[in-house]
Amino acid sequence: MASFLSRREMLKRAAAAGMTSAVPAKALAQVLPERTRDQFENLSSVESKILEAIVSRLIPTDENGPGALEAGAANYIDKGLANALSKSHTAYSSGLAALDAYAHQLTGRGFVVLEHSEQDSLLEDLEQNLAVGFDPDSATFFNLVLRHTIEGTFSDPAYGGNQDFIGWEMIGYPGIRLGVTVEQQQMDHFPQMNRVSAHDLPMFDVNISEESGNDD
Amino acid sequence: MTIRLPGTDVVTIGLGGAGGIAVLPLTESGIDVVGLEAGRWMSPSDFAPDELRNNYRGWPQSVQKANREVPVHRANEQSPEFARDSLHPMMNAVGGTTLHYYARSYRLHPWDFSVVSETARRYGGDRIPEGSTVEDWPLTYADLEPFYDRLEYELGVGGFAGNINGNIDTRGNIFEGPRTRDYPMPPLRSTKFTEMMSDAARRLGYNPFPSPAAINSQTHNNRPACQYHGFCNRGGCHLEAKNSTAVTTIPKAEATGNLKIVTQSHVTKIHVDAEGRASGVEYLRDGETYIQPAEVVLLAGYTYENTRLLLLSNSDAYPSGLSNNHGQVGRHYMTHAQRGGVLGLFPHRLNRWYGLPAQGSGIDEWADDNFDHKDYDFIGGAHFWVSQDSRPILASRMNTFGRAPRWGSQWKEFIMENADRWVGAHLQKTTLPYEDNYLDLHPTITDPLGFPVCRITAEYKDNEKKLARFTQEKMEQWFREAGAIDTFRMPLGPMGPSTHAYGGTRMGNDPDTNVVNRWGFSHEVPNLGILGASVMGTSGARNPTLTVQALAWRTAQHLVENWRNIAI
Ligand SMILES: Cc1cc2nc3c(=O)[nH]c(=O)nc-3n(C[C@H](O)[C@H](O)[C@H](O)COP(=O)(O)OP(=O)(O)OC[C@H]3O[C@@H](n4cnc5c(N)ncnc54)[C@H](O)[C@@H]3O)c2cc1C
Ligand code: SF4
Numbered sequence: 001m002a003s004f005l006s007r008r009e010m011l012k013r014a015a016a017a018g019m020t021s022a023v024p025a026k027a028l029a030q031v032l033p034e035r036t037r038d039q040f041e042n043l044s045s046v047e048s049k050i051l052e053a054i055v056s057r058l059i060p061t062d063e064n065g066p067g068a069l070e071a072g073a074a075n076y077i078d079k080g081l082a083n084a085l086s087k088s089h090t091a092y093s094s095g096l097a098a099l100d101a102y103a104h105q106l107t108g109r110g111f112v113v114l115e116h117s118e119q120d121s122l123l124e125d126l127e128q129n130l131a132v133g134f135d136p137d138s139a140t141f142f143n144l145v146l147r148h149t150i151e152g153t154f155s156d157p158a159y160g161g162n163q164d165f166i167g168w169e170m171i172g173y174p175g176i177r178l179g180v181t182v183e184q185q186q187m188d189h190f191p192q193m194n195r196v197s198a199h200d201l202p203m204f205d206v207n208i209s210e211e212s213g214n215d216d
Numbered sequence: 217m218t219i220r221l222p223g224t225d226v227v228t229i230g231l232g233g234a235g236g237i238a239v240l241p242l243t244e245s246g247i248d249v250v251g252l253e254a255g256r257w258m259s260p261s262d263f264a265p266d267e268l269r270n271n272y273r274g275w276p277q278s279v280q281k282a283n284r285e286v287p288v289h290r291a292n293e294q295s296p297e298f299a300r301d302s303l304h305p306m307m308n309a310v311g312g313t314t315l316h317y318y319a320r321s322y323r324l325h326p327w328d329f330s331v332v333s334e335t336a337r338r339y340g341g342d343r344i345p346e347g348s349t350v351e352d353w354p355l356t357y358a359d360l361e362p363f364y365d366r367l368e369y370e371l372g373v374g375g376f377a378g379n380i381n382g383n384i385d386t387r388g389n390i391f392e393g394p395r396t397r398d399y400p401m402p403p404l405r406s407t408k409f410t411e412m413m414s415d416a417a418r419r420l421g422y423n424p425f426p427s428p429a430a431i432n433s434q435t436h437n438n439r440p441a442c443q444y445h446g447f448c449n450r451g452g453c454h455l456e457a458k459n460s461t462a463v464t465t466i467p468k469a470e471a472t473g474n475l476k477i478v479t480q481s482h483v484t485k486i487h488v489d490a491e492g493r494a495s496g497v498e499y500l501r502d503g504e505t506y507i508q509p510a511e512v513v514l515l516a517g518y519t520y521e522n523t524r525l526l527l528l529s530n531s532d533a534y535p536s537g538l539s540n541n542h543g544q545v546g547r548h549y550m551t552h553a554q555r556g557g558v559l560g561l562f563p564h565r566l567n568r569w570y571g572l573p574a575q576g577s578g579i580d581e582w583a584d585d586n587f588d589h590k591d592y593d594f595i596g597g598a599h600f601w602v603s604q605d606s607r608p609i610l611a612s613r614m615n616t617f618g619r620a621p622r623w624g625s626q627w628k629e630f631i632m633e634n635a636d637r638w639v640g641a642h643l644q645k646t647t648l649p650y651e652d653n654y655l656d657l658h659p660t661i662t663d664p665l666g667f668p669v670c671r672i673t674a675e676y677k678d679n680e681k682k683l684a685r686f687t688q689e690k691m692e693q694w695f696r697e698a699g700a701i702d703t704f705r706m707p708l709g710p711m712g713p714s715t716h717a718y719g720g721t722r723m724g725n726d727p728d729t730n731v732v733n734r735w736g737f738s739h740e741v742p743n744l745g746i747l748g749a750s751v752m753g754t755s756g757a758r759n760p761t762l763t764v765q766a767l768a769w770r771t772a773q774h775l776v777e778n779w780r781n782i783a784i
Binding site for chain 1: 260261262263264265266267268272273276405407408409412443444445446454564565566567569570571604607608609611612613622623624625627628629631632635636
């Protein structure tokens with residue numbers, strides 16, 4: 001899967017935003033590598049492709065920039081299924097299969113090969129609880145994926161989503177700062193995006209795959 | 217096998233916001249205390265600025281007790297149960313929920329202590345809503361003032377005083393009850409956004425003020441000042457600038473040598489002796505069952521657990537639950553109607569990414585009885601509050617004000633523009649107790665240990681609904697005055713599990729309608745004290761904890777002064 005922005009385009013953008021000089025080398029390195037497709041660990045190859053197709057429609061890549069696919073929202077979900085999201089594992093397996101079956105039923109083709117407009121109209125059916133074949137129903141599955149896609153796009157990159165800080169850049173969140181000045185809390189003066197994750201900070205012990213919590 | 221431990225003077229159940237306070241006056245006077253706490257110690261390195269973990273995953277690194285015994289809610293005895301919440305945001309750790317609370321530290325308004333008599337005096341006797349069981353508290357604001365004062369200094373609360381011995385200062389809350397001296401430190405600083413809101417409030421004739429907060433605005437007791445980093449909302453403080461009991465009263469009590477803290481101890485029952493006096497508690501730790509005998513038992517497990525443990529501790533002397541021979545345990549349940557806020561959308565960025573929920577602008581003009589209710593058909597009101605507190609997941613999950621769908625390119629374009637242009641106002645509303653709003657044990661649903669969870673039977677009544685509508689309208693005006701281009705009234709929603717839950721073991725002079733006496737000790741079990749908002753008879757219109765803590769200190773001090781009578 002091609003990365004949304006080429007390496008050169010990234011560099012150009014970074015330079016235009018005055019970032020090349022301001023960003024520390026470590027952060028810059030995170031901007032640069034070509035994005036390769038994430039290795040999925042808990043979803044099957046077929047499941048992961050359907051999930052990527054869904055997240056691509058929920059937060060699309062468009063003229064306003066990269067979306068949930070590039071942010072790795074599907075990867076976030078896949079990784080979470082092994083721990084904090086494990087209670088949703090069956091819901092994903094059965095929901096993704098149900099979506100594909102629904103696509104076949106309506107169009108004769110699988111979800112991933114459909115045109116964007118066709119995919120959108122099927123997802124609308126799910127959202128409005130009109131699609132059949134889901135357990136318990138299609139809106140429940142749709143809301144689950146939407147919630148996790150947003151989490152995967154806007155949570156700390158440590159969880160496998162929000163890659164290259166795509167989500168934070170999308171909404172203008174300037175990154176983790178442990179000390180915030182008076183100036184950084186004004187409305188006419190916005191802090192620079194610093195591309196720092198909570199888990200870059202050595203003082204914190206973080207076990208992101210802790211099993212006890214859940215978010216279902 | 218059950219292990220019977222040597223006895224102690226006092227055993228406390230829970231070392232959170234309330235229990236963590238009571239241990240200090242006790243141990244300082246030489247009383248031996250065993251503090252049983254279901255959770256563990258947490259430390260600064262546990263408190264990463266991580267929104268997902270703090271706000272959406274229920275603190276996976278803490279002991280998962282509150283999350284595994286979330287109360288089940290139904291509106292009334294006829295209605296079906298709501299789908300059960302999957303998490304409950306109270307913390308199980310030494311320090312309890314004060315580790316990750318917002319630390320807004322208010323005194324209750326004097327009116328809230330005397331709702332019945334004050335309402336009768338001002339409007340005549342028939343203004344208390346039908347079915348309400350509200351009573352005047354057995355103490356007044358003036359009785360509690362010395363304890364508020366003590367706590368503000370002991371913990372470290374920053375703020376502007378609005379009323380020192382009757383001298384009004386408009387930098388603070390001009391409606392507050394008189395205090396004897398200023399706060400020990402100034403409030404958290406203002407920001408461009410909070411100033412914008414305060415300016416608008418002034419144009420409307422209001423007197424805006426910053427919230428008092430148990431957060432260091434400057435170095436205090438050798439702990440540093442807040443750095444406004446933006447993860448205070450359900451986040452622990454990596455600097456120990458947030459004055460939880462885990463960094464204030466508990467270590468100070470430990471230093472006396474008279475406090476023994478036993479962590480990861482889950483209390484399952486309070487025992488009684490042949491005379492019906494509390495004799496100690498039973499708890500589970502590491503798969504073993506222990507009995508900790510004590511002269512006095514202090515119950516401080518938060519509102520739902522306080523009622524639940526009493527009901528689970530039945531015996532021959534108390535067949536329907538400890539201290540429940542008058543059928544009052546679980547009664548007079550209230551919340552804060554915390555939902556039912558208002559959202560405002562602005563035509564420019566607000567830059568609310570860094571800050572904290574205690575940094576903001578509030579007004580009290582429509583709270584309590586601060587305005588004349590003669591022409592309104594409700595009593596009480598709400599404290600209004602807007603704060604400098606946003607994070608990426610919260611912001612991107614914003615309400616779209618009917619201007620965009622929930623997903624897709626249009627949604628993306630909308631949040632790219634608006635994620636930092638909206639704010640939610642908190643309206644903490646008076647909630648009254650009613651005959652049919654109560655807590656009991658669920659008949660079938662249990663926690664993983666097999667004990668029934670708490671069941672909430674409660675719904676908002678007309679008074680709450682009317683005052684919600686009224687205050688939402690006023691909040692919308694405030695937002696519009698500040699330049700909002702759109703507003704949205706959040707639904708009040710069902711009266712489900714709450715972080716501001718009150719009642720269940722109400723304090724009052726009459727044992728027929730109250731579980732504890734004016735000092736916080738059970739009417740039926742004289743050596744059982746109860747700490748927490750479960751003893752409060754009115755909700756007030758502001759955050760509960762400083763009141764809970766003032767009451768806890770007062771109960772502990774009463775015990776110290778009356779040790780022989782109570783402990784025998
Ligand atoms: C996100 C959030 C924000 C908040 N913000 C504010 C605010 O800004 N201002 C304010 O005034 N209030 C706020 N509150 C409410 C505040 O946290 C509570 O009022 C306060 O913590 C109550 O103190 P407590 O001791 O009753 O309960 P807790 O602080 O929850 O402590 C109870 C303790 O008892 C322990 N425990 C429970 N059951 C047992 C048992 N069976 N055996 C052993 N131990 C047990 C628990 O593990 C816990 O440590 C907030 C709450 C939340 C969740
Ligand atoms: S905002 Fe301040 S008090 Fe809150 S956690 Fe951050 S530094 Fe600590």
